[in-house]
Amino acid sequence: MLQQVAILGSTGSIGTQALKIIQQFPDRFSVCALATGSNITLLEEQIRNFKPEIVSVFNEDQAVTLRRRVADLPVKVLTGAKGLVELSAWPGVDVVIVAVVGFSGVMPTLSAIRAGKKVALANKETLVVAGEIVMAEARRHNTVILPIDSEHSAIFQCFHAGGSGELKRVILTASGGPFLGKKREELAAVTPEQALRHPNWRMGPRISIDSATLMNKGFEVIEACRLFALETSQVQVVIHPESIVHSMVEFIDGSIVAQLGLPDMLLPIQYALSYPQRWPNPFPRFDWDRNHTLHFYPAAKGEYPCLDLAYQALQVGGTLPAVLNGADEIAVRSFLEGRITLMQIPALLAEVMSRHEVIQHPSLEDIVEADCWARKETERII
Ligand SMILES: NC(=O)c1ccc[n+]([C@@H]2O[C@H](COP(=O)([O-])OP(=O)(O)OC[C@H]3O[C@@H](n4cnc5c(N)ncnc54)[C@H](OP(=O)(O)O)[C@@H]3O)[C@@H](O)[C@H]2O)c1
Incomplete structure (x- = not known):
């Protein structure tokens, strides 16, 4: 039909x-x-x-x-x-x-x-x-x-390998963005053009900047917890610069199931539309006739401040994740307009979060209000 x-x-x-x-x-x-x-x-x-x-x-x-x-x-x-x-x-x-x-x-x-x-x-x-x-x-x-998010599509696909009571944790992969391995001093003068140039993905401006700060990965941690009813401790982020393994699921017996593919959103979009079926397509495929090396590094606590802020927002809950998102929307726009530097984003978000009086079990109206407050507060601090 x-x-x-x-x-x-x-x-x-x-x-x-x-x-x-x-x-x-x-x-x-x-x-x-x-x-x-x-x-x-x-x-x-x-x-x-x-x-x-x-x-x-x-x-x-x-x-x-x-x-x-x-x-x-x-x-x-x-x-x-x-x-x-x-x-x-x-x-x-x-x-x-x-x-x-x-x-x-x-x-x-x-x-x-x-x-x-x-x-x-x-x-x-x-x-x-x-x-x-x-x-x-x-x-x-x-x-x-x-x-549709490739990581969540991957997790969703990996879940099919075990029962819900058999899940240990999910491992979200992160490319690390365009500045992976760069020192903080090197990032001081980064331009919007450099930050928008993601090594693996072509995306809209907001998500590209969020990928450069790893805020995007932080949002994905929250997204995974909400979508799949996971505890914060069940989501681990791993840096994987090649973006071939889109995410993994570890089961209670230690078995880890991964979903792989080229870094291309066409496949997760198609899967969301074809589910529960799979349909053939003419999109480029991973080439197994070539040598490949895939890398995985732990995302150490303290190394990616925006990721830490997302875990904090998730743990506190209530209106805090909405405040983090509202503040980030303004911070990203301000960076693209040349009003703040990339390195100022995490400090700005942390400041707005610290000023917010969290409402637990918020209504939709509380969330709308928290979002408006966060935008105004971020503008005021800038
Ligand atoms: N791009 C990716 O690869 C990717 C991957 C995973 C998840 N996502 C998520 O997907 C979403 C879209 O990302 P994107 O990269 O596609 O963004 P994008 O390229 O910036 O596109 C945003 C789209 O939303 C429209 N839009 C913006 N504000 C609107 C409003 N108030 N009412 C109606 N339409 C509005 C824009 O219209 P105009 O063109 O008229 O401005 C545009 O069509 C984001 O939440 C992102 O995190 C994206």
């Missing part, structure tokens, strides 16, 4: 790759809905190619312009945060791919879950800031959340 897909963030790195997968499988998927922030030039191209029934543009002026440009087509154009939420629950949609960046993923993900849609989740921030609420809603509505 043809599945109707909605892509939130269709003009981004994950969104455009998701459209490539859909093009590979025209008998299985059709695009019903697309949403973006403001890039209406690419969105118009996507509308003309994929003929969605409905689209949403966050920026209201751009939505008005787009309505004029696509007046010859039977497509409905929504706008704003409300538009994104409405589109996520659109009646014709079967699967919602959440590939927007940052806090903006929370409300549409909840909307899709409450409408009973299957959710393919790339937006890790949703689980970082509101993971407990989101997972509880998914259980209540019997909704499946399938991970």
Whole structure:
């Protein structure tokens, strides 16, 4: 049966790759809905190619312009945060791919879950800031959340090798980003261009900078705990510069199961869409006719301050992970604008976290408020 897909963030790195997968499988998927922030030039191209029934543009002026440009087509154009939420629950949609960046993923993900849609989740921030609420809603509505993040897709695949009571821990691999092995002094004058140049992955700006500070890995630790109901002590990070082993699961008998593949998001996106099946594809494969050497190093405590902050936020819980994410969104933007250095990011995040009065068992409103507070506080300190 043809599945109707909605892509939130269709003009981004994950969104455009998701459209490539859909093009590979025209008998299985059709695009019903697309949403973006403001890039209406690419969105118009996507509308003309994929003929969605409905689209949403966050920026209201751009939505008005787009309505004029696509007046010859039977497509409905929504706008704003409300538009994104409405589109996520659109009646014709079967699967919602959440590939927007940052806090903006929370409300549409909840909307899709409450409408009973299957959710393919790339937006890790949703689980970082509101993971407990989101997972509880998914259980209540019997909704499946399938991970797109390559590490979580790997863990999800490795889990199939044992029962839930047989798990010892998961080992999240981290490439270490573009500055692996560099001394703190060498990082003092790093430019945004250097920080954006990830050695293995082509990604959007926020996640690229978060990969350079290892904040991204910290968020993935929180994401793993929320998604798979793990204790903090059950998630260990290991540096693996080649990004071939996407993550591993260790079982109680000492057996370790790993998932390998080229560093390419097409495979985890496809798996989230094909699960529980696997489908053939023409994507490049790992070449076993060549020699390879893979390296693994422990991610020592104290060496990666952003990773330590994420463990701290996870352990304290409540509104603290939302504060960490909100502060990081502002810190990353400020670094890209040249207002702070890369090395100032962890100290800034630690300062904002230390000023926050944590609310335990927060409501969604508490989380929204904590996020707003963290953004303002970070701006104020900068
Ligand atoms: N890229 C990867 O390889 C990768 C891997 C694992 C996980 N992820 C996660 O996937 C998510 C997306 O990452 P990305 O690298 O694809 O980001 P990206 O390239 O920056 O793309 C972000 C997308 O979200 C849209 N967007 C931003 N704010 C929006 C809003 N308020 N309403 C509607 N749409 C909005 C953008 O639209 P405009 O183009 O109009 O701005 C764009 O389509 C992030 O949470 C990231 O952590 C990414």
